[in-house]
Amino acid sequence: xxxxxxxxxxxxxxxxxxxxxxxxxxxxxxxxxxxxxxxxxxxxxxxxxxxxxxxxxxxxxxxxxxxxxxxxxxxxxxxxxxxxxxxxxxxxxxxxxxxxxxxxxxxxxxxxxxxxxxxxxxxxxxxxxxxxxxxxxxxxxxxxxxxxxxxxxxxxxxxxxxxxxxxxxxxxxxxxxxxxxxxxxxxxxxxxxxxxxxxxxxxxxxxxxxxxxxxxxxxxxxxxxxxxxxxxxxxxxxxxxxxxxxxxxxxxxxxxxxxxxxxxxxxxxxxxxxxxxxxx
Amino acid sequence: xxxxxxxxxxxxxxxxxxxxxxxxxxxxxxxxxxxxxxxxxxxxxxxxxxxxxxxxxxxxxxxxxxxxxxxxxxxxxxxxxxxxxxxxxxxxxxxxxxxxxxxxxxxxxxxxxxxxxxxxxxxxxxxxxxxxxxxxxxxxxxxxxxxxxxxxxxxxxxxxxxxxxxxxxxxxxxxxxxxxxxxxxxxxxxxxxxxxxxxxxxxxxxxxxxxxxxxxxxxxxxxxxxxxxxxxxxxxxxxxxxxxxxxxxxxxxxxxxxxxxxxxxxxxxxxxxxxxxxxx
Numbered sequence: 001x002x003x004x005x006x007x008x009x010x011x012x013x014x015x016x017x018x019x020x021x022x023x024x025x026x027x028x029x030x031x032x033x034x035x036x037x038x039x040x041x042x043x044x045x046x047x048x049x050x051x052x053x054x055x056x057x058x059x060x061x062x063x064x065x066x067x068x069x070x071x072x073x074x075x076x077x078x079x080x081x082x083x084x085x086x087x088x089x090x091x092x093x094x095x096x097x098x099x100x101x102x103x104x105x106x107x108x109x110x111x112x113x114x115x116x117x118x119x120x121x122x123x124x125x126x127x128x129x130x131x132x133x134x135x136x137x138x139x140x141x142x143x144x145x146x147x148x149x150x151x152x153x154x155x156x157x158x159x160x161x162x163x164x165x166x167x168x169x170x171x172x173x174x175x176x177x178x179x180x181x182x183x184x185x186x187x188x189x190x191x192x193x194x195x196x197x198x199x200x201x202x203x204x205x206x207x208x209x210x211x212x213x214x215x216x217x218x219x220x221x222x223x224x225x226x227x228x229x230x231x232x233x234x235x236x237x238x239x240x241x242x243x244x245x246x247x248x249x250x251x252x253x254x255x256x257x258x259x260x261x262x263x264x265x266x267x268x269x270x271x272x273x274x275x276x277x278x279x280x
Numbered sequence: 281x282x283x284x285x286x287x288x289x290x291x292x293x294x295x296x297x298x299x300x301x302x303x304x305x306x307x308x309x310x311x312x313x314x315x316x317x318x319x320x321x322x323x324x325x326x327x328x329x330x331x332x333x334x335x336x337x338x339x340x341x342x343x344x345x346x347x348x349x350x351x352x353x354x355x356x357x358x359x360x361x362x363x364x365x366x367x368x369x370x371x372x373x374x375x376x377x378x379x380x381x382x383x384x385x386x387x388x389x390x391x392x393x394x395x396x397x398x399x400x401x402x403x404x405x406x407x408x409x410x411x412x413x414x415x416x417x418x419x420x421x422x423x424x425x426x427x428x429x430x431x432x433x434x435x436x437x438x439x440x441x442x443x444x445x446x447x448x449x450x451x452x453x454x455x456x457x458x459x460x461x462x463x464x465x466x467x468x469x470x471x472x473x474x475x476x477x478x479x480x481x482x483x484x485x486x487x488x489x490x491x492x493x494x495x496x497x498x499x500x501x502x503x504x505x506x507x508x509x510x511x512x513x514x515x516x517x518x519x520x521x522x523x524x525x526x527x528x529x530x531x532x533x534x535x536x537x538x539x540x541x542x543x544x545x546x547x548x549x550x551x552x553x554x555x556x557x558x559x560x
Contacts (some may be wrong), residue, residue, distance in 0.1 A: 019552030021301035021525055027551055245301055271307055272299030 001200050002183075004055050007047035008196045009040045016191035024244045034084065035124045036193050041088050042120050044187060044197035045095050068096040069137075072199070073182040074144050076166035078189040079152040088187070089141045090133035095120070097133070112136060147173035154222055163188050168215060176212050180204025226257060247272040255279055281480045282463075284335050287327035288476045289320045296471035304524045314364065315404045316473050321368050322400050324467060324477035325375050348376040349417075352479070353462040354424050356446035358469040359432040368467070369421045370413035375400070377413070392416060427453035434502055443468050448495060456492050460484025506537060527552040535559055 015036040018026045052067035069075070069092050077085045097109050098120060105116055112132055123129045134141075150169035152162055163186060171179065182202045189195040202208055228236075236253065243249055249268040258264060258279045266275045295316040298306045332347035349355070349372050357365045377389050378400060385396055392412055403409045414421075430449035432442050443466060451459065462482045469475040482488055508516075516533065523529055529548040538544060538559045546555045 014551065014553050017552075019527070029551075247299070271294065271309075272297075273294050 001198065005048060005051050006196060006198045007044045007051055008194070009043035009047070010194045011036070011040070013191075013193050015193050022245060024241060031125070033080070033191070034087075036191070037080075037084065037189055038088065038091055038124050039121070040189055040193055040195035041091055041187055041197075042095060044195050045092055048185075048197045048199075049095075049099070068099075069093055069140065069144070071183065072144060072185040074148060074170050075185040075187070076148040076163060076170060077145065077187045078195075079149065079162040079166060080157055082149055082153055085145060085149060085152070086134060086141055087130060089145050090130065090137045093137040093140070094123070094129065094133045109136065151218070151222075160190070168218060171212050172215050172218055176204075176209050179208060179212065221259065224259070228257075281478065285328060285331050286476060286478045287324045287331055288474070289323035289327070290474045291316070291320070293471075293473050295473050302525060304521060311405070313360070313471070314367075316471070317360075317364065317469055318368065318371055318404050319401070320469055320473055320475035321371055321467055321477075322375060324475050325372055328465075328477045328479075329375075329379070348379075349373055349420065349424070351463065352424060352465040354428060354450050355465040355467070356428040356443060356450060357425065357467045358475075359429065359442040359446060360437055362429055362433055365425060365429060365432070366414060366421055367410060369425050370410065370417045373417040373420070374403070374409065374413045389416065431498070431502075440470070448498060451492050452495050452498055456484075456489050459488060459492065501539065504539070508537075 013032070013036050014027070014029070015033050016026050016028055020027070049067045052071075056067075069089075075089060075092065077088050079085050094115075097105070097112060097115070098118075100108060102116060105113055115129055115132060118126070118129060148166040148170040150173065151165035152158070152169070155165065158165055167184070167186070170184065179202050181204060183199060184202065185197065185199045187195065187197050239253070243251075247268050248270045251265055251267075255262075255264050260279050262279045263276050264279065266277045268274050293312070293316050294307070294309070295313050296306050296308055300307070329347045332351075336347075349369075355369060355372065357368050359365050374395075377385070377392060377395070378398075380388060382396060385393055395409055395412060398406070398409060428446040428450040430453065431445035432438070432449070435445065438445055447464070447466070450464065459482050461484055463479060464482065465477065465479045467475065467477050519533070523531070527548050528550045531545055531547075535542075535544050540559050542559045543556050544559065546557045548554050
């Protein structure tokens with residue numbers, strides 16, 4: 001973990017909340033969620049860069065002088081879905097672009113000059129800006145962020161776990177030799193909203209080797225997944241919905257699909273007391 | 281705050297929990313709650329005393345050598361209801377009793393000798409033990425704990441606030457001169473359960489005077505309360521129950537009964553977004 005470089009942003013927002021206590025599902029306003037996420041990202045990134053420059057001046061370590069997307073070997077994002085992460089990566093480049101002296105824009109961002117007077121908070125849904133910066137950052141995105149999206153893309157929305165699943169994905173995407181010395185940026189986000197950007201440097205050595213070697217099971221588990229027919233899946237979801245908050249309740253579903261070691265609900269008694277067991 | 285003397289106890293217990301999300305009310309098992317509370321109290325107190333003795337040995341400050349109920353000028357408890365607090369105070373004396381060398385029991389605890397072989401965890405509902413120790417500690421309780429029960433007795437169950445309402449009650453029960461130098465023990469409890477015992481010494485001086493002088497409003501507010509007819513109260517509670525979790529919802533109840541500065545709910549919109557206002 002790089003100390004002194006943690007940047008947080010919080011706001012009161014009705015983004016993806018669960019107000020209806022008799023429903024398992026949250027209230028979703030997709031457009032608001034995107035705006036909240038991107039706004040949080042802008043704020044965290046700007047504060048992160050500001051702290052990095054300050055730290056650089058304090059320590060004399062010039063590596064943070066001009067912190068920007070190129071300072072990171074990888075950037076891992078909280079991932080509700082892949083497209084938003086791709087947009088977010090482009091958004092970091094847009095932030096870099098807006099803090100670049102005008103005279104160097106033509107050289108560093110060819111083709112994007114026309115955007116040099118835009119305001120960040122007016123571009124959350126600006127298709128031209130989005131398209132321009134996504135095209136411009138496409139190759140960088142593939143290199144720095146796509147490797148961290150393996151689990152998100154395969155498993156779907158995991159909330160808190162998505163960021164750390166992103167780190168796992170990144171760690172299993174390269175050899176230990178390649179990983180040593182890499183600097184990884186993280187953007188953590190929780191609806192409501194609270195968000196933090198932080199970074200770490202992967203230190204080559206036995207600890208990193210051990211960590212990475214312990215992750216070989218990930219590909220195995222992914223390969224062991226079983227396909228379920230959409231109709232069967234819908235039935236499972238309907239049953240979940242019908243039994244939400246019920247007491248007493250004893251699930252009748254099979255545990256055959258669960259991996260060994262998975263905890264599952266055995267029973268809810270009439271006082272709503274829950275009993276769990278673990279798949280052998 | 282007395283540093284190094286914080287003692288906590290936690291356990292997984294279905295004590296006073298809210299599992300039914302469509303109801304405003306918790307699930308209550310009175311007997312279990314009492315057992316949880318007393319067990320937590322025993323554990324916190326024993327650990328507190330143990331830490332105090334250790335601290336005493338470390339610092340050479342002999343005041344904690346034989347920590348016990350007499351080490352405190354006041355003991356403030358989390359208070360679901362007054363009777364349990366009275367029982368709890370007696371329970372601390374019972375703890376002291378059990379850690380007292382047998383040869384001194386006759387002298388220090390006359391009339392309680394017959395209890396010298398009991399086990400704490402078998403006495404949660406032992407009426408003889410309870411009666412014996414409550415009678416024995418009655419005067420001590422009046423002196424050390426009763427003053428802190430003013431708000432609990434007048435306002436009823438306040439959850440977290442009950443402990444700090446207890447401190448306020450104690451502070452307004454004496455003159456500033458009397459308060460200076462007093463050592464106060466606290467027992468904080470939350471169902472579920474998590475509990476902590478800690479203590480503070482009230483330092484005579486301008487800060488204590490200022491704190492106490494700012495509390496004169498408490499008696500005034502208590503005096504300004506209005507009596508409500510039980511039938512009217514029941515109607516208010518029924519309306520609350522009927523409108524629990526409703527959206528959209530606009531309360532129709534009057535804010536006349538609320539003190540100036542109280543926040544109240546103005547509206548819940550169809551998306552469950554809540555708007556509040558403050559009584560002028």
